Amino acid sequence: MSVPILELKGVEKRFGGNQVLRGVDLDVASATSLVVIGGSGSGKSVMLKNALGLMIPDAGQILFDGQDVTRSQGKDRDRMRARIGMLFQSAALFDSLRVWENVAFRLVQVDRLRRKEAKARAIETLRKVRLGPDVADLYPAEISGGMQKRVGLARAIISQPELIFFDEPTTGLDPITADAINDLIVEQVEALGAATVSITHDMASARKIADEIAMLFEGKIIWRGAASDVDVSGNPYVEQFVQGLAEGPIQPGF
Template sequence: MTQPILELKGVEKSFGSNHVLRGVDIDVAPGRSLVVLGGSGSGKSVMLKNALGLMTPDAGKILFDGKDVTKDQGKTREAMRSRIGMLFQSGALFDSLTVWENVAFRLLNADKVKRSDAKEQAIENLKKVRLGASVAELRPAEISGGMQKRVALARAIITKPDLIFFDEPTTGLDPITADAINDLILEQVKALGAAAVTITHDMASARKVADEIAMLFEGKIIWRGPASEIDRSGNDHVDQFVHGRADGPIQPSL
């Protein structure tokens, strides 16, 4: 078995009396795609922030490439983040920057790459997500939602990361555009040989991009298995979520 590039072991996180993560155990290896399902308030975003080092767990460990990075700060933490790509929910592009400046944001601001070289790399990565050089000088407001997601994907892959997080990558997209984004995600993750962790409510997306699917409920991973087994999980919580039923052990958030 390939050593996981990311491991969360017994991770706990509370905010006052709100115990959000209650011992999360999860891992993903290079070349593998893991989708994490979970309803609103299940702890998905907090788990992601702990994995990225934006939060420090109250208990448990986070290992990156076999090294304990739970409490790393400064340059050590930045070295880890330099190997991670992120596609944020809704794209999270900077309105004041052009498309190519958004794609090359890390190159320009952290890696101090010359603007001419950064622009060249940005345009090359835009091509990888089926966008031509003609969009490079446009602002995000001048392109469609689907194009914005592709720009965000180009930004996530430009540094050739070893691990990529996808936070609700198809939110706000029509089914056809969402499927095209899923195809691009699969294509680029495979080309990089990267590990991928996707948080999503979109079951069509989960089924398409995942090698494995895990379910986070009340701060714990309650099921994990091959994507092909999701309809035969044997778990009532998973079954209710996958089929979108109001009746079941998960109470709707109203």
């Protein structure tokens, strides 16, 4: 078996007295799509931030293409990050920059590409997410939430990354726009041949974009299997979550 593009080994993270991750083990093979599902407060976002190197785990190891994410520094880390894309839950577009400047941020500020060339690349990438060149010169506040998600997706894919993280890609969108975003994710990921890790509690989104689904509960992966098996997992936690039932082993997180 080839080396997974991403591996989490026994990752633990605690905030004060609250142990959020209790030894997460997970691996993602190249060009596969893994969706991690789990309720609010189950530790999905913390796991993602650790995998991205935005947080340092208290214990365990995170490897990207065999390289330790938590130990890499300077140019090594920059090179590693250039191979990773991220779509944030709120798109996290920079308010003070125009849409094309957001999309081409890495090209202009990090790779130091000329602005004219970077803008052409940004417009080309915006077209891939079904946004016209007229959007390029607008500011993020001037476009809708669904368009912001597409711009965020364009920013995530412009450098043709090998691994893309999606944090709740459909949250806050109406069902039609959410489905369109899911289609775009599938289409662009297939075109790039990238591996993806998505976290969501939107089962429609999970079914659409996942090759595999894993469930995180109380800081541990409690089930993992093919996306087609999620309805016949035989795991009471997964069944309750997939069916969206208040009754079951998982207590609603009020």
